[in-house]
Amino acid sequence: MATVGDYKLGTLIIEGKTKQVYDLPQVPGHAILVSKDRITAGDGVKSHALEGKAVISNKTNAKVFEILNCAGIKTAFVKIATDNSFIAKKCAMIPIEWVTRRLATGSFLKRHTGVPEGYRFYPPKFETFYKDDANHDPQWSEEQIVSAEFKVNGLTIGQTEYEIMRKMSILIFEILEKAWATRNCALIDMKVEYGVDENGEILLADIIDSDSWRLWPSGDKRLMVDKQVYRNLQSVTQSDLDTVKRNFELVREQLDHLIPKNDNMVVILMGSPSDSDHCNNIKKHCTALGINVDIRVASAHKSTEETLKIVKYYESLPLQVVFIAVAGRSNGLGPVLSANCTSPVINCPPVKMDNVDKDIWSSLNVPSGLGCSTVMYPEAAALNAAQMLALNNYMIWSKLRVRLFDNCTSIVKADQKIQKA
Numbered sequence: 199m200a201t202v203g204d205y206k207l208g209t210l211i212i213e214g215k216t217k218q219v220y221d222l223p224q225v226p227g228h229a230i231l232v233s234k235d236r237i238t239a240g241d242g243v244k245s246h247a248l249e250g251k252a253v254i255s256n257k258t259n260a261k262v263f264e265i266l267n268c269a270g271i272k273t274a275f276v277k278i279a280t281d282n283s284f285i286a287k288k289c290a291m292i293p294i295e296w297v298t299r300r301l302a303t304g305s306f307l308k309r310h311t312g313v314p315e316g317y318r319f320y321p322p323k324f325e326t327f328y329k330d331d332a333n334h335d336p337q338w339s340e341e342q343i344v345s346a347e348f349k350v351n352g353l354t355i356g357q358t359e360y361e362i363m364r365k366m367s368i369l370i371f372e373i374l375e376k377a378w379a380t381r382n383c384a385l386i387d388m389k390v391e392y393g394v395d396e397n398g399e400i401l402l403a404d405i406i407d408s409d410s411w412r413l414w415p416s417g418d419k420r421l422m423v424d425k426q427v428y429r430n431l432q433s434v435t436q437s438d439l440d441t442v443k444r445n446f447e448l449v450r451e452q453l454d455h456l457i458p459k460n461d462n463m464v465v466i467l468m469g470s471p472s473d474s475d476h477c478n479n480i481k482k483h484c485t486a487l488g489i490n491v492d493i494r495v496a497s498a499h500k501s502t503e504e505t506l507k508i509v510k511y512y513e514s515l516p517l518q519v520v521f522i523a524v525a526g527r528s529n530g531l532g533p534v535l536s537a538n539c540t541s542p543v544i545n546c547p548p549v550k551m552d553n554v555d556k557d558i559w560s561s562l563n564v565p566s567g568l569g570c571s572t573v574m575y576p577e578a579a580a581l582n583a584a585q586m587l588a589l590n591n592y593m594i595w596s597k598l599r600v601r602l603f604d605n606c607t608s609i610v611k612a613d614q615k616i617q618k619a
Contacts (some may be wrong), residue, residue: 202220202230202232202279202280202283203279203280203283204279205222205224205225205230205279205285206222206223206224207220207221207222207230208220208221208222208223209221211229211288215234215236215238215242215245216233216234216236216237216238216251216255216405216409217231217232217233217234217405218231218232218234219231219232220232221288222285225285227287227288227395227396228276228285228286228287228288229285229286229287229288229289230279230283230284230285230286231283231284231286231405232252232282232283233251233252233253233255233256233282233283233405234251234252235247235248235249235250235251235252236248236251237251237409237425237428237439237442239425239428239429240429241331241334241335242331244428244429244434246434246439248439248442248443249443250443251443251446252281252282253281253282254407254408254443254446254447254450255282255405255407255408255409255446256278256281256282256283256284257278257281257450257453258406258407258408258446258449258450258453259275259284259405259406259407260275260277260278260284261450261453261454261456262374262406262407262453263275263406264457265373265374265377265456265457265593266370266373266374266402268457268488268593268596269373269593269596269597269599269600270596270597270600270601270604271366271369271370271373271402271600272399272400272401272402273401273402273403274286274287274289274393274395274401274402274403274404275402286403287395287401287403288395288396289351289393289394289395289401289403290350290351290393290394291350291391291392291393291403291404292348292350292355292363292391292392292393292394293328293329293330293348294326294327294328294329294338294343294391294392295326295327295329295335295389295390295391296324296326296363296364296367296389296390296391296392297324297325297326297327297367297387297388297389298322298323298324298325298367298368298370298371298387298388298389298390299319299322299323299324299325299386299387300318300319300322300323300371300375300384300385300386300387301315301316301317301318301319301384301386301387302314302315302316302317302318302319302323303315303316303386303387303412303419304387304412304426306323306325306387309337315419316419321368322368322371322372324364324367324368325337326338326339326340326343327389328342340360340364343355343360344356344357344360350393350394351394351395351396351398352394352398353394353398353400358610358611358614359400361610362400362607362610363392363400365603365606365607366392366400366402366603367390369599369600369603370388370390370402371385371388372599373592373596373599374388374411376592376595376596377456377592378413378456379592380455380456380458380592381452381455381456382415382416383413383414383415383416383452384413384414384415384416384417385411385412385413386411386412386413386414387411387412388406388410388411388412389410389411390402390404390406390410391403391404407446408423408424408425408445408446408449409424409425411424412424412426413449423445423446423448423449424445424449425442427441427442427445428442457593458591458592458593460490461516461517461518461591462489462490462517462518462519462587462591462594463489463490463491463492463512463515463517463518463519463520464480464481464484464489464490464491464492464519464520464521464522464580464583464587465491465492465493465494465508465512465519465520465521465522466480466481466491466492466493466494466521466522466524467494467495467496467505467508467521467522467523467524467531467535468493468494468495468496468524468525469495469496469497469498469499469523469524469525469526469529469531470495470497470525471495473524473525473526473548474493476524476546476548476576477493477524478493479576479577480522480524480546480576480579480580481493482576483576483577483579483580483581484580484583484584486580486597487580487581487584487594487597487598487601488593488594488597489580489583489584489587489594492512494508496508496531497525497531498525498530498531498533498534498535499528499530502534505531505534505535506534506538509521509535509538509539509541510539512541513539513540513541518587518590518591519541520541520542520543520544520583520586520587521535521539521541521542521543521544522543522544522545522546522579522583523535523543523544523545523546523570524546524547524548525545525547525548526547526548526549526550526553526557526560527553527556527557527560528560529545529547529557529560529561531545532544532545532561532564532570532572533564533565533568533570535570536564536568536569536570537565537567537568542569542571542583542586543569543570543571544570544571544572544573544579544582544583545561545570545571545572545573546572546573546574546575546576546578546579547560547561547572547574549574558572558574581598584597584598585598
């Protein structure tokens, strides 16, 4: 039996132009995807060997899925197996390419004459194409996909499933667009594919590498570093292939810098140790969004000088800081923090039902010139802080966006279940 690294290969599930997919008998429910040293274009009409491409593609794909998994996107990717292969959850693939575009270019211009190149889509433009090499992957409408009623691992692809993948595709594009923007590189468009695992779950699957997108450094098409360089070649020399390979390697290297710095901090200051449970609840929600948290005890009334020392300490750190003040009764903590620092301050008083109106009013009725906000619930405090930090951290932004997507999807699925009952 053939092996790849430490893994014995089972049945060849499928072989494409640039990869092979094998069953993994020793890891039930999983497969291994092995990349090839080959580059193709035009549905395989143009094809060349490109030594080293498999390793570059595999590393690129792993880094992209690391970002998406960290953001909370449901994917099939598990881990790298060897330099040119990775382990993934076994999926039955949906035969559709899901394309998201920020700028009009390439095939879009051929299908929509009169639209100038570079036309910017707000929101991103979404398109779908049926995977059929013989007919050059024709564009399909939403209605065609729903009417086809693809049955994949027991799941019928209907209107609900289409909507989930449409929204997910745009979300994935926007996450990676923000990630690439940190390197002054514009993500112009990209395609993804989905599979359905053995539990009937839709997962982002297949491979995402430099074959999957258009990337323009500094937003300049002349500097493109994606497969379009290869597509544009009328004749292909070894020098041309070397250039394409260098571009792919450059993209792989840049991906190492896309994980944002861990430079955020929420500091929860409580007026009394008796509020620990309330503060730990805030911390739990912050941590789920990838935010670092410190909890301190400080009273604006009883230890004013020490409280301000704590504030100055955190503001001296090379971090993006948000303070959350947890104090009830006469809440001077939040207003005092707000009056003595330039960082955002959120009041989240641990209200008691027998005194809720007075506790909330104490936090809301602040002196003029102060900008602290007030929320009642620990989760709301964490989300408010996350929205502030997300302005400078695309990963926190991504986790918030995935949270919105998951909330919407859970409601849609619940409605679908009720209708089928």
